[in-house]
Amino acid sequence: MENLKYPIGRFAFGKTYSAAETQAHIQEISALPSKLFNVVNVLNEAQLETPYRPEGWTVRQTVHHVIDSHMNAYIRFKLALTEDNPAIKPYEEALWAELADGKGAPVEWSLQLLKYVHLRWVMLLNSLTDADWERTYFHPETKRVFPLREVAALYAWHSEHHYEHINQLCIKEGWK
Secondary structure (H helix, E strand, O other): OHHHHOOOOOOOOOOOOOHHHHHHHHHHHHHHHHHHHHHHOOOOHHHHOOEOOOOOOEHHHHHHHHHHHHHHHHHHHHHHHHOOOOEOOOOOHHHHHHOHHHHHOOHHHHHHHHHHHHHHHHHHHHHOOHHHHOOEEEEOOOOEEEEHHHHHHHHHHHHHHHHHHHHHHHHHHOOO
């Protein structure tokens, strides 16, 4: 079950990242919209309603979760860049996935949102100076301060993590 839940492993918090590693993370974030589109675009409605693991989200919910999460991440970056170590607003991602738009909206809507949010987010990320990358935000649930370099690494991981949920399901079911 661990491999189904974390197909690329768990994210390692607390590491420091070089500028070169951060550039690679930006590239991974940049690549997600087209990767996700390519794997999801060929699926039919029944396939979109298939959970990627027992008691997991459906493919549809996973796609909608990714944009929900990445919109929050984009806003968190902007907060960290314009305020001193702001406390971010956590949200109940599992409950968001159960809302009507998470369970029933066409995946195309979230794929389009993801494309354009990532275009803006990557533009912002590519504009950051070394000093900007040292800025932080505070997460009140974990009681941790997150440097933006670590957040970029987290969302590069998050991108690949959910892409692989869907990709591995497609391979297992013979949809690819």
